[in-house]
Amino acid sequence: MIPTLFFVALITFALAKAAPGSPFDKNPDKPPKQETIDKWNRFYGLDKPVHEQFILYMSNVAKLDFGTSIRRQRPVADILGQGFPVTAQLGIQALLLALAVALPLGVISALRQNTLIDYGSLFFATIGTTIPSFVMAIFFIYIFALGLKLFPITGWGTPQHMVMPTVILAMGAAAFLARITRASMLEAIRQDYVRTARSKGLREQVVIVGHVLKNALIPVATVVGPAAAGLITGSFIIETFFSVPGIGREYVQSITALDYPVIMATTLLYAFFIVLANLSVDLVYGMLDPRIKVAK
Amino acid sequence: MADLLEVSDLHTQFFTRDGVVRAVDGVTFQVAAGETLGIVGESGCGKSVTALSLMRLIPQPPGKIVKGSIMFDGQDILKMDDDDVRGIRGNNIAMIFQDPMTSLNPVLTISRQISEALELHLKMDKSESRKRTIELLELVNIPSAKKRVDDYPHQFSGGMRQRVMIAMALSCNPKLILADEPTTALDVTIQAQILDLLKNLAREFRTAFILITHDLGVVAGMTQRINVMYAGRIVEKADTGELFANPKHPYTWGLLRSIPRLDESRKAKLVPIEGLPPDLIAPPPGCKFEPRCQYRRDVCREKEPELVHIPNAKSDHESRCWGTQAGGWLVDTDWRREIGDTRLIEAIKQETASVTATETPGE
Amino acid sequence: MATASTTQDRAAELNVLARKQRSLWQDAAYRLFRNKAAVAGLIVIFSAFLIAILSGFIAPYSPTLIPTSPASQMEPLWTGSKYTDPRYLLGTDFLGRDILSRLIYASRVSMVVGFIPTSIVFALGVSVGLTAGYFGGWLDQLLMRFTDIVYAFPDFLFLLIIVASFRNSPFGKIMDGLLLIFVAIAIVGWVGVARLTRGQVLSLKEREFVEAARSVGATPRRLMTKHLLPNALAPLIVTAAFSVPGAILGEATLSFLGVGIIPPTPSWGGMINEGFPLFAANPWAVLLPAMCISVVMLAFTFVGDGLRDALDPRMKT
Numbered sequence: 001m002i003p004t005l006f007f008v009a010l011i012t013f014a015l016a017k018a019a020p021g022s023p024f025d026k027n028p029d030k031p032p033k034q035e036t037i038d039k040w041n042r043f044y045g046l047d048k049p050v051h052e053q054f055i056l057y058m059s060n061v062a063k064l065d066f067g068t069s070i071r072r073q074r075p076v077a078d079i080l081g082q083g084f085p086v087t088a089q090l091g092i093q094a095l096l097l098a099l100a101v102a103l104p105l106g107v108i109s110a111l112r113q114n115t116l117i118d119y120g121s122l123f124f125a126t127i128g129t130t131i132p133s134f135v136m137a138i139f140f141i142y143i144f145a146l147g148l149k150l151f152p153i154t155g156w157g158t159p160q161h162m163v164m165p166t167v168i169l170a171m172g173a174a175a176f177l178a179r180i181t182r183a184s185m186l187e188a189i190r191q192d193y194v195r196t197a198r199s200k201g202l203r204e205q206v207v208i209v210g211h212v213l214k215n216a217l218i219p220v221a222t223v224v225g226p227a228a229a230g231l232i233t234g235s236f237i238i239e240t241f242f243s244v245p246g247i248g249r250e251y252v253q254s255i256t257a258l259d260y261p262v263i264m265a266t267t268l269l270y271a272f273f274i275v276l277a278n279l280s281v282d283l284v285y286g287m288l289d290p291r292i293k294v295a296k
Numbered sequence: 297m298a299d300l301l302e303v304s305d306l307h308t309q310f311f312t313r314d315g316v317v318r319a320v321d322g323v324t325f326q327v328a329a330g331e332t333l334g335i336v337g338e339s340g341c342g343k344s345v346t347a348l349s350l351m352r353l354i355p356q357p358p359g360k361i362v363k364g365s366i367m368f369d370g371q372d373i374l375k376m377d378d379d380d381v382r383g384i385r386g387n388n389i390a391m392i393f394q395d396p397m398t399s400l401n402p403v404l405t406i407s408r409q410i411s412e413a414l415e416l417h418l419k420m421d422k423s424e425s426r427k428r429t430i431e432l433l434e435l436v437n438i439p440s441a442k443k444r445v446d447d448y449p450h451q452f453s454g455g456m457r458q459r460v461m462i463a464m465a466l467s468c469n470p471k472l473i474l475a476d477e478p479t480t481a482l483d484v485t486i487q488a489q490i491l492d493l494l495k496n497l498a499r500e501f502r503t504a505f506i507l508i509t510h511d512l513g514v515v516a517g518m519t520q521r522i523n524v525m526y527a528g529r530i531v532e533k534a535d536t537g538e539l540f541a542n543p544k545h546p547y548t549w550g551l552l553r554s555i556p557r558l559d560e561s562r563k564a565k566l567v568p569i570e571g572l573p574p575d576l577i578a579p580p581p582g583c584k585f586e587p588r589c590q591y592r593r594d595v596c597r598e599k600e601p602e603l604v605h606i607p608n609a610k611s612d613h614e615s616r617c618w619g620t621q622a623g624g625w626l627v628d629t630d631w632r633r634e635i636g637d638t639r640l641i642e643a644i645k646q647e648t649a650s651v652t653a654t655e656t657p658g659e
Numbered sequence: 660m661a662t663a664s665t666t667q668d669r670a671a672e673l674n675v676l677a678r679k680q681r682s683l684w685q686d687a688a689y690r691l692f693r694n695k696a697a698v699a700g701l702i703v704i705f706s707a708f709l710i711a712i713l714s715g716f717i718a719p720y721s722p723t724l725i726p727t728s729p730a731s732q733m734e735p736l737w738t739g740s741k742y743t744d745p746r747y748l749l750g751t752d753f754l755g756r757d758i759l760s761r762l763i764y765a766s767r768v769s770m771v772v773g774f775i776p777t778s779i780v781f782a783l784g785v786s787v788g789l790t791a792g793y794f795g796g797w798l799d800q801l802l803m804r805f806t807d808i809v810y811a812f813p814d815f816l817f818l819l820i821i822v823a824s825f826r827n828s829p830f831g832k833i834m835d836g837l838l839l840i841f842v843a844i845a846i847v848g849w850v851g852v853a854r855l856t857r858g859q860v861l862s863l864k865e866r867e868f869v870e871a872a873r874s875v876g877a878t879p880r881r882l883m884t885k886h887l888l889p890n891a892l893a894p895l896i897v898t899a900a901f902s903v904p905g906a907i908l909g910e911a912t913l914s915f916l917g918v919g920i921i922p923p924t925p926s927w928g929g930m931i932n933e934g935f936p937l938f939a940a941n942p943w944a945v946l947l948p949a950m951c952i953s954v955v956m957l958a959f960t961f962v963g964d965g966l967r968d969a970l971d972p973r974m975k976t
Contacts, residue, residue: 007808012820019824130960132908134915135949138931142942153938192398199353199393200386200413200464210412214403233813237912251816252916255823267820271811278810290448291402 001275008271009061009264013054016263022046023070023258044070046260057264067261071254076265080247084269086156087239087246091231093166098174098227103220105174106181110189110216111208121178128175133234137168137241154243165242169235173227181220188216222284229277233270299326300471300504301350306364308342308349311357315577319345321528323364324603329471332498332505334515334536336551337525340573343508346525347474350506351389352381369471387417390465394477396457400449406433407445410464417468432463436493455486459493466497472504479514491518512551516540524548527574527584530603534613537649544606544615546589549631583618591619591626690969697965703958711767718760719748723923729755732941742941752930752944753937761925762951768837768926769955772910773903776844781899784849788856789883793864802853809850817847818909823918835924840913844906855898859891893970900963904956911952927952 024037032040041047045056060067066076109121144164145153155161188194189212197207236248243249247266254262286292308320320342327333335343348354349361352373366373368389373381393399401409410432411425420428426445433441436459449457458478465473475494479487495518498505507518515522515536522539524532524547532545543549550569571588574580580587586596595618603616607627619626691697710717733744733751735758743750749758791802809817821843825831831839863869864887872886913919914928922929927948934944 004807004811008811011808011812015820015824020828126957126960126964130904130956131953132912132956134912134931135952138938138945138949141938142946146939146942192393192395193401195353196391196393196399196461196464197401197412198385199351199391201382201384201416202386202412203382211401211404215401218403230813233816236816237916240916252819255819256918258824263820267812267816270813270816274813275811289403291450 001279004275005268005271006058009058009268010054012264012267013057013260016258016260017050017053019258021258023260040070044068044260057261061264061268066265069254069259069262071257071259071262076261079250079262080265080269083245083247083250086244087232087235087248090162090165090169090235090238090244090246091228093162094169094173094231094235095224095228097166097170098177099224101170102174102177103181103217106178106220107185107213107216109178110182110185113186121182125175125179125182128171129179132237133168133172134237134241136171137164137238140164140168156242156244161242165238165244169231169238172234173231177220177223177227180223181216184219185212185216188212191215218285218288221288222281225277225280225284226274229273232273300329300331300369301327302365302367303346303350304365304367306346306349306366307362308345308354308359309362310359312577317576318528318579319359319576320349321579323525323528323530325523325530325533327472327504327506330498330502330504331521332507332519334519334522335506335508335525336510336512336515336522338510338573340576341525342528343525344476347391347476347506347508350474351385351391353385353391383417386413386470387468388470389472389474390468390470392458392461392465392473392475392478395481396454396461397449397481399461400457402449405446405448406452406460409449410460410467413464413467428467429463432467433460435466435497436460436463438463454482455489458482458486458490462490462493462497466501466503469501470503472506474506474508476508477510478507480509480511487514494518512555524551527579528576529584529616530614531585531616532614533603534609535611538610538613542609542613543631544609544613544620545617546591546619546626547585550588553631583616591629593618593625687969691965694961694965694968696961697969700958700961700965703954704962707766707955707958708770710763711770714763714767718757718763720757720760722756722761722764722925725754725756731755732937732944734941735943735947738943749947750941750943752933758930758944758947761930762927762947765925765927765930765948765951768910768920768924769907769952771837772840772844773907773959776841776848776906777899777902779841779845780848780852780902781895783845784852785856785888785895787849788853789860789888791853792857792860793879793883793887799857802857806850806854809847812847814847815909815912818843819913819916819918821846822913826918826921832921835921837920840910840919844909848902848906852895852898852902856891856895859894860887863887863890896970897963897967900959900966904959904963907952907955907959 022037022041024032024040038047045053048056057067064077066080068074069076069079072079105121105124109118112118141153141164144150151160151164156165194207194211197211198204202210233248235244235246236252238244239246239249240252247269250262251266253259254266303326304324306320306323307318310317310319323342323346325333335346337343345354345359350366350368350373352361354361361374364374368384373384376384400406407426407429410429411420411422414420414425414428415422418425430441430445433445438444438456438459444451449460452460458481462478478494479490482490491514494505494507497503505518507515509515519536522532522534522536523530524539524545526547532539532543532548534542534544539548540552543552547569553567554569556566569588574584574587580597582595582597582600583589583592584600586592589596599618601616601618601621603614604621606613606615606620607622615621617626618624619629621627729751730744730747731751731753732742733747734740734742735750736743736745736748747757747759749762751757752761787802791799822831822836822839825839826836833839860883869882869886872882877886910919910926911928911931914926915932917932920926920929922933930948931945934941934948938945
C-alpha cells in the first residue's frame with residue numbers, strides 16, 4: 001500500500017506542478033505585485049526546486065503535517081477534518097440506502113425472472129448505472145424541488161437538505177449492487193447443489209434461504225468495500241451540485257485554484273480509501289468463503 | 297405382488313426456442329423392492345431425465361412431464377401435490393448425483409447437509425441428527441468421521457465426497473435410490489470402491505437401486521436387470537445375465553462390440569457405432585437407431601418397432617427391433633461372430649452369474 | 660446389407676437436416692439483433708452519428724454566434740409561456756443562442772469523444788496487455804505495478820486533475836480543449852484495458868490450442884495475433900462498448916464542472932453548466948441537454964448489454 005500511495009503522490013504532484021500558472025494568478029482583475037508574489041512563494045516554499053518541494057512535502061506527510069491551504073489560509077488538516085465527516089455521512093447514508101434497496105430487489109428479481117418485477121428492477125438498474133448523477137440530479141431537482149417544492153436545492157444540515165443528495169448518490173450504487181446481486185443469485189441457483197438440496201425434499205424457501213443466499217451474497221459482500229470507496233470519492237459531483245460542504249467540493253475548487261497542499265492531501269486521502277477498499281475484497285472473501293484461507 | 301416402482305408410458309419434454317425436445321418418449325418399466333436395475337445408454341439418451349422425472353425434479357420451464365404415470369408404493373407420484381412429493385424426496389426415494397464436486401454446497405458443512413434431511417423427514421433434533429450423521433459417515437467408510445463431520449466439502453477428496461453423497465442418500469432409509477452415473481467423475485480405483493460400497497449397502501438394507509450409467513462394465517457386476525435406452529426410449533430390457541449372453545438389439549450389439557479388449561492384437565481397430573444420436577426435436581419417423589444400424593431394412597425406416605418379447609429367450613426379455621422380433625431377419629444372427637470371440641462373453645457371464653446368485657430380491 | 664459409408668452419410672444427413680449450423684460470430688450477431696433494446700440503441704447511436712455529421716445542414720442557426728439583438732432565455736415553444744420566440748423551437752440560452760442548434764452541434768463533441776479516445780485506449784491497451792501477458796517477466800511486473808497505481812486513483816478525479824492542470828496551457832487550447840480531453844481519457848483508460856487483456860492472455864496461454872500452435876512452429880507474434888487475440892476478443896468487445904459511454908460521460912462531467920470543452924463550442928455538459936445558475940427561470944436550457952446525454956448513454960448501455968449477452972457462450976435462454 002505504501003509504495004502505491006507514494007507513487008500516487010508523486011504523479012499528482014508532478015501533474016499539479018506541470019500545470020501552467022500558479023495559485024496566485026487566479027485573480028486577473030487584481031494581480032498582486034511581484035514582491036508580494038515572491039513573499040508568498042517563499043512562505044509556501046514554492047521558490048525551491050521542484051524535487052525539493054516534493055521531498056519536503058512527503059517528509060511532512062510522514063509527520064502527518066499536511067501543510068496550509070493557499071486558497072483558504074487554513075491548515076489543510078483542519079479543512080479536511082471539517083469536510084470529511086460531511087462526506088462520510090453522505091456516503092454512509094447513501095450506502096445503507098443502496099443496500100436496503102438493492103439486495104431485496106436483486107434477490108427477488110432473480111427469483112422471479114422475466115416477470116414484471118424483474119424487468120422493473122432491470123430498468124431501474126440500467127437507469128441508475130447509465131445516467132450520470134448530475135443529470136439525475138437535474139431531473140430530480142426539476143420534479144421535486146422546483147415542481148413539488150418538497151426539498152431545498154442547496155445546502156446541508158437539516159434532514160430535508162440531506163434527502164436529495166443522499167438519494168441521488170445512492171441510486172448509482174443501488175443500481176450497481178442490484179445488478180450484481182441478481183446476477184449472483186442467478187448463477188447460484190443454477191448450481192448442482194441446489195438440485196441436490198431439492199432432491200432431499202426441502203421446501204423451496206429453505207433451499208433459497210439456506211443454500212442459495214449464502215453462496216450468492218458472497219460476491220456481493222466483497223463488492224461493498226469498493227462501492228463504499230466509490231461513494232466517498234465520487235460524491236464530489238453531488239457535493240458541487242447541491243453545495244454540500246464536504247471534501248469533494250473542496251477538492252474540485254482546489255484543483256482549479258491550483259491549491260497544491262489541498263490537492264495533494266485530498267488525493268492521498270482518496271487513494272488511501274480506494275486501496276483499503278481493494279484490500280478489503282480479499283479479506284471479505286476469506287471471511288465468508290470457507291474454500292479460501294486468508295494467510296494470517 | 298406389485299412392484300415397488302411401476303413407470304408407465306412416461307413422456308418428458310423440454311420446450312425450447314428451437315422446438316420441443318422429446319427427452320423421454322414413452323418409457324415403461326418396473327423395479328421390485330430390493331432389486332437393482334441398470335439403465336444404460338449414451339449421453340443424451342434420456343436416462344438422467346428419466347431419473348429426474350421419477351422425483352419430479354425436472355425444471356418446470358422449460359421441462360414438463362407431459363404424459364404417463366409413476367406408481368411408487370401404490371401411489372402415482374405425478375398426481376401428488378407438491379408437499380407430498382417433497383415428503384417422498386430424500387425420504388422414500390433418494391438420489392446420488394454424478395459430480396460430487398458440484399453437487400455439494402461449498403459453504404455448508406457436511407454435517408449440516410446430511411442432518412437437513414434427518415431433521416426434516418425423521419424429525420430428529422440436533423443432537424440426534426448429529427449422532428446419526430456420524431454413524432452414516434462411518435457406514436460409508438469415512439475415516440475419523442467424528443472429527444470430520446464439521447468439515448466442508450472442499451476438504452474431502454472426490455471419492456470421499458461421493459461417499460458423503462451416498463451417506464446423504466441413505467440417511468432416511470429410502471426404499472429406492474437413484475444413482476446417476478455415481479462413479480463417472482471418479483478415478484477407476486475409487487470407482488471400484490464406491491461400487492462395492494453400493495453393492496453392500498443394497499444387500500444390507502434391501503434398498504432398491506436404479507443405476508444409471510453409460511458403462512456396461514459397471515452394470516455387469518451390480519444389477520439384476522438392465523434397460524438399454526436410446527433416443528428417449530427403451531430399446532432392450534432383460535435380466536443382466538441374459539442381456540450379456542443373448543443380446544437382441546443391434547444397438548446393444550454395438551455397445552458390446554465397442555468395448556476395447558485387453559486381449560486384442562495391437563493392430564486391431566476399435567469398433568465404434570458410426571454416426572451420432574438423432575436430433576430429439578425432429579427424430580426420424582421409423583426406428584430411431586436405423587440411420588446407424590448396419591442391419592437395417594426398408595421397414596425400419598418406415599415404421600417404428602414396438603418393444604416386444606423375444607421368442608425363445610430366457611425370462612422377461614424384450615427388444616424394440618424389427619429384425620430380432622418373431623419372424624425377423626436377425627433372429628438367428630450370432631452377433632458374436634462379428635468379433636469372432638466368445639471369451640469376453642464368458643467372462644461377463646460368470647460375473648453376472650455370481651451377482652444373481654447372491655442377490656435375493658426382497659418380495 | 661448397407662456399407663459403413665452410407666450409414667454414416669445417412670446419419671449425417673439426418674442430423675444436418677434437422678437444424679442449420681451456426682458459427683460463433685453468426686450466432687452472436689443473431690442474438691444481438693434479436694435483442695430489441697440493443698437494436699433500438701443501435702438506431703439511436705446511428706442517428707446521433709448522422710446528426711453529428713450533418714449538423715451543418717440540419718441546425719437552423721449558428722451555435723456560437725450571438726445574434727445582434729439577442730432574445731435570451733427564451734423557453735421552448737410547447738411551454739406556452741410568454742417567454743417564447745417563434746424563431747427558436749427549443750428556446751435560447753442565456754446569451755440568446757438557439758438551443759436546438761447548440762444541441763445538434765454538441766452531438767459532434769460527444770460522438771467524437773466517445774469513439775476516438777476509446778480507439779486509442781484499445782490500440783494501446785491491447786498491445787501492451789498482449790505483450791505483457793504473453794512474455795511475462797519484468798514487463799508484466801511493471802505493468803501490474805503501474806495498474807495498481809492508476810487504480811488507486813479514483814477514475815474521474817485523475818481525469819479531472821489532468822484536464823484542470825493543463826487547460827490553460829497551449830496544448831490544452833487545441834481544438835477547444837478536445838485534444839486534451841482525448842489524451843486524458845486515453846491515459847486513464849488504457850491501463851484497465853491492458854490489464855483485462857493481460858488477464859485473458861494469461862488464462863488462454865495455457866490452453867491446449869496454444870501449445871498445439873506452438874508445436875507446429877508458430878512465432879510469438881503469430882500466436883498473439885492469430886490465436887490469443889481472437890479468443891480474448893469477446894470481453895474486450897464488451898468493454899469497448901461500455902468505454903464509449905464512459906468517455907462521453909467523462910467529457911460531459913468535465914464540461915459540467917467547467918473544466919471541459921472551452922466555450923463557446925457547445926457540448927451537452929457545458930450547456931448544463933451554463934444553464935444551471937438560471938435553472939429555476941429556464942429549466943429547459945438544462946433539461947434538454949440532460950435528456951440528450953441520458954438518451955445517448957442509455958443507447959450505448961443497451962448495445963453494450965446486448966453485445967455481452969450475445970457473446971457469452973453460456974447464456975442460453
